[in-house]
Amino acid sequence: MLYKDLSYWEQETLLKPADFLILGAGLTGLHTSIQLKNKYPSKRIIILERGPFSIGASTRNAGFACFGSISEILDDLRQSSEEEVYNLILDRYNGLQKTRELIGDAAFDFQHKGSHEIFNSGNEKDLKAALEYLPHANTQLYKYLGIKNVFKKTDFLDFGFTNQVAAIANNYEGQLHSGKLYAALWAMALQLGVGIYGGSDAIEMEITETGIKVYTKTGMVFSAEQLIITTNAFASDLLPELEIVATRGQVLLTEKMPDLKMKGIFHYDKGYYYWRDLDKRILLGGARNTDFEGEQTHDLNLNEKVQKALEHFLFETIIPYHPDVKIEMRWSGIMAMGPQKNPIIKRINDRVVVAARMGGMGVALSSVVAEKAVKLLEK
Ligand SMILES: Cc1cc2nc3c(=O)[nH]c(=O)nc-3n(C[C@H](O)[C@H](O)[C@H](O)COP(=O)(O)OP(=O)(O)OC[C@H]3O[C@@H](n4cnc5c(N)ncnc54)[C@H](O)[C@@H]3O)c2cc1C
Structure with a gap:
């Protein structure tokens, strides 16, 4: 009108x-x-x-209070200088502290549950590269953020993930209610x-x-x-x-699983898959690497190919022990990417x-x- x-x-x-x-x-x-x-x-x-x-x-996001997994850092270093990459991490880290000071943790359910980057038998090459880079990443993070030993290798997480061979933990990330x-x-x-x-x-x-x-x-x-x-x-x-390249991001949310043990936020495959616990449910997002071209759009409609890839990942890797869990919601949002x-x-x-x-x-x-x-x- x-x-x-x-x-x-x-x-x-x-x-x-x-x-x-x-x-x-x-x-x-x-x-x-x-x-x-x-x-x-x-x-x-x-x-x-x-x-x-x-x-x-x-x-419409996933509510991760994160600054980047090792594999994402390595990926970013292909496009940007080390100084740019770590300054951006510093901005994300400082940004979170500023928001917490401004409105207080309770106002947005901020929870310091930490994060893990997960590697399974499908991405051992990425694991090798991440472990080789880990000591240098920690040195740089100490230099830029002033915090020691941000990333730590963990061999076992009792969350039921399929074929998990290792994880890299980061205790400085958290989750929030968007x-x-x-x-x-x-x-x-x-x-x-x-x-x-x-x-x-x-x-x-x-x-x-x-x-x-x-x-x-x-x-x-x-x-x-x-x-x-x-x-x-x-x-x-x-x-x-x-x-600026408009890029759709998609997520799904399961129904509640009273026996869900998994907690925190998780990154996988250079951040192309990410998931978290949310009120005894799993919120899973990503998979845009299954249709890069189709996901370069302003359109909020869901892409079936991406949703199928998310579902496959959910049942094959995250909760193989819960094959009947229902997906209660799906949605998308539009991100802005660039060179x-x-x-x-x-x-x-x-x-x-x-x-x-x-x-x-x-x-x-x-x-x-x-x-x-x-x-x-x-x-
Ligand atoms: C699925 C998904 C998951 C994500 N997960 C995370 C996460 O876990 N953690 C994280 O840190 N980040 C995440 N992000 C990214 C994060 O949400 C964004 O980077 C951030 O919200 C950007 O905020 P913004 O205000 O700059 O942009 P936006 O939130 O996009 O806001 C831009 C606003 O401009 C308005 N607008 C557009 N055009 C016009 C116009 N012509 N006139 C008037 N208004 C207009 C839009 O309606 C919109 O409200 C995710 C994004 C998506 C899509």
């Missing part, structure tokens, strides 16, 4: 020019608004979100006085003599001094020059800053990315 004849009241209040307009109410947009409001309490800050709430990755995290940040932004306008799909922007205007699908026009684009995988809709893993945080022109391309581990990262975007706005 187009809203053409706006009332005097709407124009005088809700559509009044903002100091900062943020596009996208995902975790990055919410953190950006909170940090801006804390820094400039009297400034008018509005977030435009095309859905009723975020419909991207922030409310819905509660999102709701807590949303409430905090509103409480600080941020306006969050759902149903506002931005389709065009225009720089004027006095600021910037954003046009939405409904025909409404919003203006501001500064615009911050935090639309992640969708940022290249407005800024086609950005190197490098680092997010894009940059000033586009005098009026526009972008903070996007959050990759597959952007939950913890979002607070630090927001901080860097806010710093750019000072200049």
